[in-house]
Amino acid sequence: MTTVHIDRSIDARGTPCPGPLMSLIGAIRECEVGQVIEVISSDEGSKTDIPAWLEKAGHEIVEIVEEEAFARFIVRKAR
C-alpha cells in the first residue's frame, strides 16, 4: 500500500463504466499539478480504461491496489 499523501479521494464504487473514469477526469481538471487523486472503483473496465486514459493524457499512475471487490487507483496530476 502506498504511503503517498492523497489530496483527493473519489469513491466511485457501484458506478458503472465510464463513471469512475469520468469522475477522475473531472478531478484532474480541478486539482493542481503534482496533487494526488485516489479513485476507488468496482468497475472491471476501470482496470483498462483508467491506465489507458492516464497514458494518453500524460498523468502518472502512482499505484493500483487491487482489493477483493474493487481497486484503488492512485494518480498524480503531472501537467
Add this chain to the structure above:
Amino acid sequence: MTRGSAGQKSLPGQAKGPLPGPTGVGTLGSDRDSRGCEMDDSALSLVLFSGTDDRLDAAAVLTAGAAALGRRVDILLQYWALDAFRSDRIAEPHGLSPEAGIAGAEAYERLGGQHWSDVLRQAKEVGEVGIHACSRSMEMFGLKVADLDPLVDDEHGIASFIMDASGPVTFI
C-alpha cells in the same frame, strides 16, 4: 446547463473547426488540451435512431469513452432518438429495446449509474462532442432547436452531416 452553439447551422461541406467547449474555445488539433487529453485525428460519427434508454445509454457511453480519449464525436439525432431529446421529455423513461425482455429490464435497472443525458453532458465537458438534430426528423415532429435539450447544438441536413463525417458512420 448551457447551450453551446444552439441554433447554428453548418453549411454543407463547410470545414469543421473546433467545437466550442465550455470555455468557448475549440481545441481540436492542439496537444493535450486543458480538458485533459491529446486530441486524436480519428473522429467518431454516430447516427442515433432508436429512442430507447438502453440504446441511448450505449451511445452515451461510447461517446464518453471516445471523447475522453481525445476523439471528436459527432452525433446525428433522427426519429425516435430525436424525440427523446425534447427538453420536456429527456428525463422521462423511454423504455428498452424489445430484446431486453423482463430479465434484461431488471438487469438494466440494477446497473444503475448516471442517466444517459448526464453521461453525454460529461462527454461534452471533457471532449469535442457535437450533437445535431436531423432537419428531416425535426420537420416530421414540428420541432425547433429551442424545443430540444441544450445538449443539442444545432440542426443539420443529412448531406452536411455525411460530408463532415470522417470515416464510417455508426448507426444505433
